Amino acid sequence: ELKVEQNPLFLSMQEKKNYTIYCNYSTTSDRLYWYRQDPGKSLESLFVLLSNGAVKQEGRLMASLDTKARLSTLHITAAVHDLSATYFCAVDEDRDDKIIFGKGTRLHILP
C-alpha cells in the first residue's frame, strides 16, 4: 500500500527566510504532484513532476523529485506572507488510477 509522508506538518516562519517541505513515499511511482490549498478553498495545482531529477520552479517555489530516494522537496525562497497556505504532495499509484495525498503542511508566514 502506497504511503505518502510529509514533514513538517506545520511550519511557522518569518518573511524573507528560506525553507523546505519534504515528501517521502513508500513505493515506486513516476508522477508526483504538489498542490496549494487556501482556507475554505479547493486545491490549486502547483507542480507535476514526472521523472527522476525533475526540477520545476514558479516564483519563489521550487519543486524537485528524486525517484530513487522516493523523495520530493518543495523549497520556498525568501518567503512572503502571500505564501501562507497548506501544501499537499500527492503520488500516483503505478498500478491504480488514484493518487494518494500526504497529510499536508500548514505554512504560516509571519509578516
Add this chain to the structure above:
Amino acid sequence: GAVVSQHPSRVICKSGTSVKIECRSLDFQATTMFWYRQFPKQSLMLMATSNEGSKATYEQGVEKDKFLINHASLTLSTLTVTSAHPEDSSFYICSARESRGLYNEQFFGPGTRLTVL
C-alpha cells in the same frame, strides 16, 4: 486550462434528507472522476473512483448505499449523500482526469461544503 465545476458550492440540510452534488468538466472530457472528502485541518480522503458508464469503485470503509455516485456522461458525475446525518458534514471535492491527458493529472473542482443540521 482544464476547468472543473461543482454545484452547489455550499448546502445546509436537515438530518435525514438527501443531497446531490454535481461535478462537471467544462472544457474537456473526463473518463474518470474522483470524489474526496476533507474534514477540517485534515488531508483529502478518496471516497470513490467513478468511470463513465460503469459502477463506481469505493474505497474501504465508504458506504456504497449512503454515497451514491453516478457518472452518466464524460463531463458529469454526481454524488448523492442519502439520509444525511451531522457526521456527514464535510467539504466534498471532486476531480476529473482528462481522457487523453498526457500527465495523468487530476483537475479539482472548487468543493462543496455540506452542513447537516
